[in-house]
Structures are given as structure tokens and as C-alpha cells.
Amino acid sequence: MTAAPTLRSALALAEAGLIAPERLPALEQVAARYAVAITPAMAELIDPADPADPIARQFLPHEAELVESAGEVADPIGDLTHSPVEGIVHRYPDRVLLKPTHTCAVYCRFCFRREMVGPEGLANLAPAQLDAAFAYVAGHPEIWEVIVTGGDPLVLSPRRLRDLGRRLAAIDHVKVVRFHSRAPAVDPEAITDELVAALKVPGKAVYVALHANHVRELTPAARAACARIIDAGLPMLSQTVLLRGVNDDPETLGALMRAFVETRIRPYYLHHGDHAPGTAHLRTTVEEGRALMRAIRGRFSGLCQPTYVLDIPDGHGKVPIGPDYLAVDGEVEDPNGGTHPYPPIADTAR
Numbered sequence: 247m248t249a250a251p252t253l254r255s256a257l258a259l260a261e262a263g264l265i266a267p268e269r270l271p272a273l274e275q276v277a278a279r280y281a282v283a284i285t286p287a288m289a290e291l292i293d294p295a296d297p298a299d300p301i302a303r304q305f306l307p308h309e310a311e312l313v314e315s316a317g318e319v320a321d322p323i324g325d326l327t328h329s330p331v332e333g334i335v336h337r338y339p340d341r342v343l344l345k346p347t348h349t350c351a352v353y354c355r356f357c358f359r360r361e362m363v364g365p366e367g368l369a370n371l372a373p374a375q376l377d378a379a380f381a382y383v384a385g386h387p388e389i390w391e392v393i394v395t396g397g398d399p400l401v402l403s404p405r406r407l408r409d410l411g412r413r414l415a416a417i418d419h420v421k422v423v424r425f426h427s428r429a430p431a432v433d434p435e436a437i438t439d440e441l442v443a444a445l446k447v448p449g450k451a452v453y454v455a456l457h458a459n460h461v462r463e464l465t466p467a468a469r470a471a472c473a474r475i476i477d478a479g480l481p482m483l484s485q486t487v488l489l490r491g492v493n494d495d496p497e498t499l500g501a502l503m504r505a506f507v508e509t510r511i512r513p514y515y516l517h518h519g520d521h522a523p524g525t526a527h528l529r530t531t532v533e534e535g536r537a538l539m540r541a542i543r544g545r546f547s548g549l550c551q552p553t554y555v556l557d558i559p560d561g562h563g564k565v566p567i568g569p570d571y572l573a574v575d576g577e578v579e580d581p582n583g584g585t586h587p588y589p590p591i592a593d594t595a596r
Contacts, residue, residue: 250286252351256307259284264294264306276307280524281353281364285433288352291462300460300492303528304354311355311524317559320361322520324561333371333379337561341391344379346371346410348397351433356487356528358520358557363397370397384417391422400429400436407444415448424453426485431456431463434471442478455483456511459492461501469509476510483514486552488535489528496541503542503550516552518567521559532556532567540569544581 251258256273259265259282265273276282284292284305291301321327328337335343348368353360362368371379383389392414399407414423425445430437445452454475458464476482484506486493493499503513516539519529530538539554554568571579578588 250289252286253284253289254282256282259306262289264289264292264302269309272309272312273307276309276311280307280311280355280360281350281366282307283350283353283364285351287434287465287467288432288463291465298491300498301462303489303491304356304459305352306355308355308527310527313526314523315521315526318521318523318525319559320523322358322522322559323557324559325359325362327561331378331382332375334382336382336386336389337563339388341393342383342386342389343393343395344383344410345396346376346379346394346399346406347402349401350396350398351401351429351436354428354487356489356519356522356525358522359397360522360524380413380417383414383420387419389420391424392420393424393426395426398427398429399425400427400441404438404440404444407441411444411447415450420450422451422453423447424455424483426455426457428457430454430471430475431458431465431468434465434467437471437474439474442474442480445475445480446478452480453483454480455485455514456506457485457487458502458506459486459489460498461505464502464505464509472509472511482509482511484511484552485515485517486513487517487519488530488538488554489519490530491528494530494534494538496538496545499538500542500546500550503546503552507547507549513550513552516554518554518556520557536567536569540581543569 253259253262256270256277260267260270288301288305293299325335328335330336333345347370348363350363353364357363383392414420472482488494493502506513518532518535519525535554553566555564556567557564576587577585579585
């Protein structure tokens with residue numbers, strides 16, 4: 247039986263019944279500007295009869311993407327500002343991003359690198375560029391961690407992943423390697439035993455960070471793919487983007503975090519939406535995000551609490567922006583909204 251293809255055009259989405267035919271001309275304009283790719287695993291999850299389907303909001307192109315809002319820029323977190331050589335982003339002293347590919351299994355409608363990824367985006371690193379990237383890492387002994395991202399590095403073949411690992415293993419001062427990917431959820435069949443073995447880097451601590459935004463993405467097949475990674479000795483972390491109409495209520499976000507924990511994935515970051523072009527319809531406000539984090543505190547296990555973070559525009563770094571519980575007037579707020587003196591009254595006489 248032939249596997250279903252990845253849907254890569256507005257026409258393919260219409261033929262699959264995922265978008266209405268009358269929307270095709272407008273969505274072809276969107277697809278001409280921003281890459282489209284929806285794997286069979288994600289296409290099967292979309293309910294075309296539900297205009298608010300949270301999977302569709304992440305992957306189906308929308309006319310609103312052609313509307314740019316104030317403050318939206320092509321490189322909202324300043325990757326290019328901190329790129330000393332092609333394929334490397336060195337924003338923080340002890341770690342770098344290594345971007346060997348700008349190809350993804352799926353293309354998210356909110357991607358902060360949407361101007362860089364896809365067939366019309368930046369090219370994959372050529373051999374000479376990859377050599378220069380590794381030379382940069384080897385020449386900077388302060389680099390403790392290399393985060394392999396893109397694009398999605400797990401679209402690379404096991405042979406290429408093994409080569410990346412071999413070269414990283416040879417750099418003594420690099421102690422930690424982290425792979426960032428959507429593949430275990432959006433293309434779980436790609437997570438073969440051979441690919442998992444290729445992620446291991448001799449002598450280094452290796453982590454895999456999974457990007458998922460809704461509990462429905464963690465299908466039985468996705469959970470099995472994650473189990474193959476974790477059972478091979480590679481711990482997993484989660485990354486989630488706060489998205490309007492996808493996960494911006496306590497029940498939905500809490501269910502996702504519980505699903506991560508049940509899958510043995512540690513909730514790590516909840517990212518505030520970046521100001522990428524044409525993404526305003528998917529962004530929440532910071533105030534809404536802080537209220538959401540306050541709502542899940544206490545209602546869901548401490549294992550289910552990601553750190554809510556904002557990438558400051560223009561490359562100034564990532565900072566936590568979660569709610570505050572300690573007031574300046576000597577009171578602390580509990581998860582139910584009650585306030586209490588701190589230090590306790592009895593302690594003030596000491």
C-alpha cells in the first residue's frame with residue numbers, strides 16, 4: 247500500500263477536502279509567500295467541518311497571513327544579528343544554534359523563521375558552510391551546548407545525523423547536544439530505530455525537544471515514537487507556542503502538559519508568539535498568557551508547569567514572563583488568589 251503524500255500546495259489541500267474550493271485563489275497567494283506542508287499524520291487529525299479546529303489553525307494557510315501588523319518583522323528574534331557564520335546563531339555565551347537544514351516535515355503558520363524555511367527559504371548548508379560552522383564551534387571553548395535546529399534536523403537521513411554527531415563528539419568542550427524537532431508528533435513513522443541510534447553522540451549528553459501545541463498531536467503513534475527515543479536513553483523536553491484558538495485556555499493547555507508528562511516528556515517552555523509577518527491572528531497578549539499560567543498553577547501537577555517565556559525582539563534574548571506571586575507590600579498570593587503575609591507574623595519578632 248502506497249503511503250499518503252505530504253500535502254504541499256493549496257490545490258492539494260482543496261483536493262483533499264481540507265479547504266473550501268472558493269478559498270483556493272486567496273490561499274494560493276498565501277502559499278506562494280509562505281511554505282505549505284502537512285504530513286498525512288496531521289491531515290488525518292484535521293476536521294474540515296470545524297472552523298475552529300486547533301490542528302487546522304496550526305497548519306492550514308489562512309488569508310490573514312497576508313495582513314502584516316505593526317511590529318512584525320522577517321527576523322523577529324534576531325537570528326541574523328547573532329549569526330557569525332552561516333548556520334550558527336550565537337546569542338548566549340555558552341550555547342549556539344546549529345541549523346544544518348531549513349526544511350521541515352510541516353510548516354507552521356506561526357513560525358518565527360517563516361521567511362527562512364521551505365523551498366523558497368534559505369538553502370541547506372553546503373559542505374563548506376558546514377565545515378565553517380563546526381570550525382566556529384571548535385574555536386570557541388565557551389560553547390558548552392549545541393542546539394541542532396533549523397528547519398527540523400530530524401528530516402535529515404540517519405547517515406547525515408550520524409555525521410553531525412561524529413563531528414560534535416570530536417569537540418571536547420561541547421558537553422550537551424540538543425535536537426529540536428516536531429517530527430515525533432507530525433511524522434512518527436520517520437522515527438525509526440536507525441534514526442534514534444543516529445541521534446546518540448558519543449561522550450555527550452543528548453536531549454530531544456519536541457514541539458507540540460495541542461494534546462491531539464500526541465497520538466498513539468506519536469507517543470510510541472517518543473517512547474523509542476526515551477527508551478534509547480535520550481531524555482525529552484517539550485516546547486509549546488501559546489496560540490489563540492489552539493491552546494489559550496487552562497483546560498486545553500493543562501491537558502497538553504499532562505500528555506507530555508504521561509509520555510515521559512518534561513514540560514520546558516511555553517513561548518509567547520513572536521512578531522513574525524502575518525501571525526497577529528494567532529497571537530495572544532502577554533496579559534492573557536500570564537493569566538493562563540496563573541490558572542494552571544495549583545490546578546495541575548507541578549510536573550505540568552512550563553516556563554512562560556518571551557523572546558525579546560531584535561535578538562536581545564529570552565526571558566521568563568510568568569505571573570508574580572510575591573507582592574511588594576509583604577504579602578504572597580496562593581494559587582487560589584488568596585493573600586497571606588510573608589514572612590509570617592510570628593517571624594517578624596525574631
